[in-house]
Amino acid sequence: MSVTEATEIKTTCAYCGVGCGIVAEKPPIDAEVIVVSGDPLHPANLGRLCSKGSALGETVHHENRLLYPMVNGNRVTWDAALTDVVSRLQSTIEQYGPQSVALYGSGQLLTEDYYVANKLMKGFVGSANIDTNSRLCMASTVAGHKRAFGTDTVPGCYEDLELADCLVLVGSNMAWCHPVLYQRIRAVKQSRGDRMKVVIIDPRRTDTCDIADLFLPIQPGTDSVLFNGLLIWLLEQEKVDHSYIIQHTSGFDRTLELARVTSPTVQVVSKKCGLEPEVVEIFYRWFAENDRSVTAWSQGVNQSSAGTDKVNAIINCHLATGRIGKPGSTPFSLTGQPNAMGGREVGGLANQLAAHLEFNRPDDVERVARFWQAPNMVGKPGLTAVEMFDAVSRGDIRFIWIMGTNPVVSMPDADRVKEALTLCPTVVVSDCIRNTDTADVADILLPAAGWSEKDGTVTNSERRISRQRRLRAPVGESRYDWSIMAEVGRRLGYGEAFSFQSPVEVFREHAALSAFENHPTMRPRDFDIGGLMHITGEGYDGLVPIQWPIPDTTSVGQARLFEDGHFFTETGKANFVPVSELAPVNMPDDNYPLILNTGRVRDHWHTMTRTALAPRLSQHRDEPFVELHPDDAASREITDQSLVVVSSQYGQVVVRARVTTHQQSGHVFVPMHWSGQFSRSGRVGSVVNPVVDPFSHQPDNKYTPVELRRFVAERYGVLLSRSPIALPETEYAVSVKSAACYRYELATAHDRESGFSAFLPELLSASKVEYDDVANGVKRCLYLQDGEVVAILFESQSYESLIDRAGLESAFIDDQDMALPQWQLLSGQPGKGAGCQGRQVCACFGVGENAIVSTIQQEKLDSVESVGDVLDAGTNCGSCIPEIRQLLASVNG
Template sequence: MAGSINISNEHPKVIHTTCAYCGVGCGIKATVTDKELHLVDIEGRKDHPANLGRLCSKGSALGETVSLENRLLTPFIDEQRVGWDKALDEVANRLKATLDEYGPEAVALYGSGQLLTEDYYVANKLMKGFIGTGNMDTNSRLCMASTVAGQKRAFGSDTVPGSYEDLELADMVVLVGANTAWCHPVLFQRIRAAKEQRPEMKVVVIDPRVTDTCDIADLHLPLKSGTDTALFNKLFSYLQKHNKVDTAYVDQHTQGFEEALKAAEKVGDFSAVAELCGVEKTALKQFCQWFADTDKVVTAWSQGVNQSVAGTDKVNAIVNCHLITGRIGKPGTGPLSLTGQPNAMGGREVGGLANQLAAHMEFANAEDIDRVRRFWNAPNIARSPGKTAVDLFNAMDNGEIKFVWIMGTNPVVSMPDANTVISALKKCPTVVVSDCIEKTDTSEFAHIRLPAAGWSEKDGTVTNSERRISRQRALFDLSGESKPDWWIISRVAEKVGFGEAFDYQSSADIFREHAALSAFENNSQGRVRDFNIGAVASISDAEYEALEPFQWPLIKGHKAAQPHTRLFADGGYFTETGRATVVSTEFKVSYHQPNTDYPLLLNTGRVRDHWHTMTRTALSPRLSQHMDEPFVEVHPDDAEKYGLADQALCRLSTAFDSILIRVTVTPSVGKGNVFMPMHWTRQNSKTGHCGVLVKSAVDPWSKQPGCKHTPASIEAVSLQQQAVLLSRQKQCFDRFDYGTEVKFQQGFRYELAGQSIDTTALDIIGSEKERIDYTDPETGSSRSAWFALGQLQALLIVGETLSDSDRSWLQGAFDKEDIPFSERWRLLAGMPPQGEDTGKVICACFGVGEKTICRAIEEEGFSDPAEVGQSLKAGTNCGSCIPEIRKLISQVEDLAINAAS
């Protein structure tokens, strides 16, 4: 029948793959129900060791993000659509011309933890092995570089000692600079479940903010931004003073203890450290006592530690406390870095950072350089590290880099001092962008755009935070003319003249070579490298296709090639002496401090339901409802001081730029601090991108920028009019002073503000015959609704304040096929009938709103989130909203108590 959907008679295809988001590396069971329409059901893979069936809200919604919306499907040269041959010729010719005129140091590649290991491997081989420059860095520099540097200083290698199961076996879990509930939700749920089974288990959260992670905390230390080293130095000296040092382990397996102790003792007594860190003295003592008296301790950290100009010292201060107590490599113990991206560790394995070579080999070791040169047969191999992210774009801005290839990342949004990144890209003679997304803030500056495969079309491997390598398998065929990143790189390499070394036919070919390099001379002259997966270097294509998750090292011939769950319990470090180094980490106040012009400190981070620059998560309507606009969190005292009202607009400024943004007044941030999420871009917000505000100062060891600590100022802004527009059609909001786009199921919502709202700038489709208008004589607000055959097409409300309009209910009106005339006027009021108002979405998995939850709590007398879940399903999937449900229970109970009194 013409126009009907062709339903296949075949059984749905079930594919095991890996999640596209954070470094937890959750296994996914994907059931493809229609390959042509890109329809797939997503659920957690119950036998995957990382998640055991759990998925967070983002992972659960992956099936809603695999459409062809905003996909780049053909190559472009200067906005002209071209074929692959012409596009590849253009890249190769520009690359050769740059090399001929300026040499290899004028070329750079900037990659991403979104690349698969096979993509990363080929890119690194081309740049460092054959072009001959170390100028390949990635957005992992913004993520985990401080952990890499810290682990190498301590262990002699970039080795994560433990596994996720240690979080469940521990008697005490310390979470430092990690809002695990939002940023690594599946691990948070594993910790929560373990604590419910063993209530005596202690959880300590160390974070300047009161985050949802504190929902399971026995102790929260809201330390001042940047003082982590001082806190852990105090713990170090406390452990020594109270005879909690494992002297046998220290004597046999470490070095540097005495020097590190002297440095740690300089922080002073408890009173001095408590004042320095901004925490209660009793709480600080309690933390040290618990750590000292608990044998099984895991300390886990993420960006709050890494994204700092002292990030490497912070990492080593944490690691030191585990080394001196021998709490490493044993069940339920150890330092555990929580990686930010799905393949940040895979990129590290193949040398994806500018200061790495390949397979955990180093530029600092001449034998390593020669070893990789011989393995690759690459006479032009780079001999020294290249420029890291911040320096790379600064060099581009200074005219040193003439050709840059950006793969799978959006540095115009994610990099600090983003205006310099924009300036650099404008000046660079050749900017090549490989991406699956057609329009990003970065691709705007591309001379050549190459369509890369998206997550659901990629085939290869990724490595998660516990050294576990998992297969990512394609759910669909390649869309349009898109190609795998490794294919694109290989074809350019061939055209430049390196074809023999890049004659790959599949991702399996690359994986085998990568595994072989990891084992190549990996015990030469007694020097053993930590990364070794030689046991899978000779697997067949079929074995690669069926490859199950495993942890490295996986060494050929060692105990039937059994993987290592934990490392270092009996020493065996990868330093020259075989001993771990207890690193001296003297605390110094080296951060840019608040001043008269910028009296606040800006912290940046993530929200629960969005990922990086939202190119994927913004495609899912339900993921856009919980936090629907960019915002800045401000403490109530600071809000009063600066005349800021909750949900009003303000101007947030630093020495680098200023933006308009909406205020959220909350005691979750400390006085003198403000917090802003990093996800919103110019594609979905006029002024909500924080990268332009953040300073670009970097850690001297890791070269990772400190994105958590920028002096800032804030002031109230009064714009004459605000508007909310709901439309089935996408709108342009550039003409407004403030504009943010929020996708919902049937269209788009726009939050707008300006001195005046010019409705002629809006492209509204609807029947003028079915248009209704209303102007409120008291407030002067105007309201218009457009219909076509009874169906709502657009709704516009303009006024001084719009906080009373129920957005969720208005969005739901677009689902109705025919709205009776009597109900249309209610839409103009923006307020639903009593009982139909759902409020802001709290549970993204099931779309349950705040008011719905509060009514159920009040009417049914619920006192536990589990009861809410049984009634409304909220919190029963990924569990990320449980902390908010608990808060709502407390609020309803407080209101009832106040009403009774």
């Protein structure tokens, strides 16, 4: 049965690098929701989906879609838009040279999109200034792999995480960021018990610690010291594999020499890392005693000014013990985005060529130029992400094309990025979303097809290529990214090179380049999918998930690399890399004494352009927040749930306080997701320093000196509206989409007599019913149109006096049995069943904290499983299991 005839279509999730398979019911043409489930046959997830993946079908409606091309805010035809793009591009190159042109892409582009973009820029425009938001998540791993292995190769696979007897997770809140993998590990851990040791190394006690046998709350930036110490300890305990080191590696002695300087003893390591010596020694002993050891890491390692060294410090320990590319025994990088790996394969980073070919090898540059028949082939790397936007700020880059990403929110020093783009002569944005912080400063907007509308491939963290299949036609006038760029290539005069008419044609060329002059007599390359270079359209439609390398048509893929001890360096041996102790570039001082760490929350993704469309994904963490230790809160007179100003020398945000002992004293955490579309003051990128790693040029999003102070509000408000409104221009304003309405949390430092109504022009035409509750200090107002409640505004000088938000939402439910009379709304009393669930814990089934606590008490439940049996909570993706366990402990003591 062909894809077009199928009633169910298999595709791949659009979120993290796990690369979960999805089965989607083929939707009607105008479907606002698509029914999705996990693909039980996909080897990445085996049928499981996390909360985000489960809700993916709820995010495909047309709200805020960019439906047609726009130039300078006006709708135009595609022909007019592309004519303008090409004219501006050619004019910029003629006046300022190709280095004045840049393209900034995304790990959410498909491999075919990435390939055409890279070919267009590096081979035909003549600029290597093409980088991607993958620079913000995986660049340090890429650099570390290249230094150690000679190429950017992930040695292992997901199965290794389950086979390991000692699993070490470094800088990874896997329970929230890679939930399906986490649940696979949890299941194995439960079945094996003490026979599997799990070590968590992280400055924060996250939900991932729920499966930990040992937790090391390390001081930020000291990972290299810890793993240098492990290397020395392994040598002293005679646990290194000298035979392997001699036969398959180089540089061991020099690496040991430097490790002895930074980490001579467990005591020194413990002091530098802020850990107890006994805890460090337990970790070292477990790693040494278990031949099957996997060390997995994510952004806590990569997003650092010493990220590449951290990666190599980890790899050094695996090389010293010969534990690489073997079942249950390997270093393993957890990729952040759905196709960050695919982007690396096609040269999507500024310092890469396509197909894992390299700028530092002149033969490789010439090889790609010959294959592409490229007239303007670049010969050296271009500007990386931070450098690129610095160049835009200086005026050196005068034309920038941004595809599928939101750098005005996600880049460090984001205010400067916004200012630079505002001043840039030409900003082109390709996106499926109309209103983003970046689209708002664009000159030209090009509507791109989104997930559910695109055909192509993605590659996950274990080198597994999976198909992303189209579920329906692109909405409006949106087009595929690869086809937009191919049309630009043709209009530039390169018709033959960009004659692609379908994604399979792009994929075939990509596969052919990977095999081009790639054989043992010419120093073979790791990335080889030549076995797919002649794939037919039917074969492409039916392609099953497969791990590269795939060198010939008989290949079924390869789960692991390097088990034979052969690497892709000049000598064929792996390189030990000496790692020194690098202090952070920006250190705390009297003005900014705290260290800011940024990262993800459980149910949101990047800048929320997709996840905010699904109401249930906004209920677990509904406002931007700062986590801080009680000591830091007390010294600044900050209380839980109060508003806080987080400031650095670059900018500031106003967010909600979450006081918790899970955060170390002296350190704070703010999530990365809230953009100007959803929060007036929560765009944390404006606070983050633009410091980068010297080798990978990846920004250090985990270490910015900051200070905190209370935001003193004169008035607080909560507004619920049946329809969305523009985010009110108050000092604090956050929008939250619920199932029944839109909620706006408001605060201002100015106690205007008119209150918040002055910021709500959309409601001026509505009639009002007001009640001033003097006793409780709350003013309540209903906005009515034709007798129907269209909005509710409560405001007070006290945040605590405002009603439970969930209690008001039933006013917008169409069910008459749940509807509240107007007097009850004005009284501030919740209606029947309204708000009984409390704060959401389980996003998959919409189960709240109050419901879980009361059920535990009433049913006398004593396990996560028993809670799941009664409420279903925790029985789908399992991301909420740590919180359910915490609630059990609080109720049962």
